[in-house]
Amino acid sequence: MLTKAEKTKQFILETAVPLYNEKGISGVHIDDVLAATKLTKGCLYGHFENKEDLSEQVIDLALKITSDKIRAAVYKGKTAKGKIFAFMDFYKNPIDTQIPGGCPIFNNAVESDDNYPVVKQKIARILRAGQEELTALLQQGIASGEFSNELDAGVFAFKMVAAIEGGIIMCRVMDTAKPMQGLIKNLKSELEQYSI
Numbered sequence: 213m214l215t216k217a218e219k220t221k222q223f224i225l226e227t228a229v230p231l232y233n234e235k236g237i238s239g240v241h242i243d244d245v246l247a248a249t250k251l252t253k254g255c256l257y258g259h260f261e262n263k264e265d266l267s268e269q270v271i272d273l274a275l276k277i278t279s280d281k282i283r284a285a286v287y288k289g290k291t292a293k294g295k296i297f298a299f300m301d302f303y304k305n306p307i308d309t310q311i312p313g314g315c316p317i318f319n320n321a322v323e324s325d326d327n328y329p330v331v332k333q334k335i336a337r338i339l340r341a342g343q344e345e346l347t348a349l350l351q352q353g354i355a356s357g358e359f360s361n362e363l364d365a366g367v368f369a370f371k372m373v374a375a376i377e378g379g380i381i382m383c384r385v386m387d388t389a390k391p392m393q394g395l396i397k398n399l400k401s402e403l404e405q406y407s408i
Contacts, residue, residue, distance in 0.1 A: 292353030
């Protein structure tokens with residue numbers, strides 16, 4: 213059971229996640245967090261050393277929420293192909309994302325690239341882990357006879373994530389999910405070509 217202080221800190225983090233995801237680290241001001249939480253500056257700084265500390269913990273939570281939801285969706289699949297298709301389907305509506313503002317992995321990757329090295333390292337770890345997990349799923353599919361050994365699991369996993377993340381941005385800018393649905397259908401068709 214969380215203490216009152218732990219509950220308050222969790223409330224601050226959860227309230228700040230969509231702010232950071234929509235405005236970015238640079239775009240969020242402490243006053244934005246104070247207005248959203250209706251807490252005082254003293255209360256906020258009782259839980260965080262400074263804005264950088266708050267930002268890093270908010271990003272950690274956003275990445276955890278996203279990763280947990282992706283894994284939960286993926287592991288509903290019964291087969292390697294079912295799990296990969298579930299991963300793709302997780303992104304079928306880039307307009308209505310799990311956290312308002314789009315994909316926190318991509319959003320923070322872009323902003324952190326030159327400005328926030330600690331956040332950049334966190335994003336790199338998430339991307340590497342995701343690539344390894346997806347590659348392993350595809351390799352399991354090859355080993356179990358679902359896919360031909362002509363499938364290059366690492367290349368397909370990278371291509372799939374790169375296409376989907378790029379598709380999210382394009383669809384959000386164009387305010388339509390339709391191209392993403394076509395992209396996912398195409399990626400599934402490509403993977404089906406390796407089905408045995």
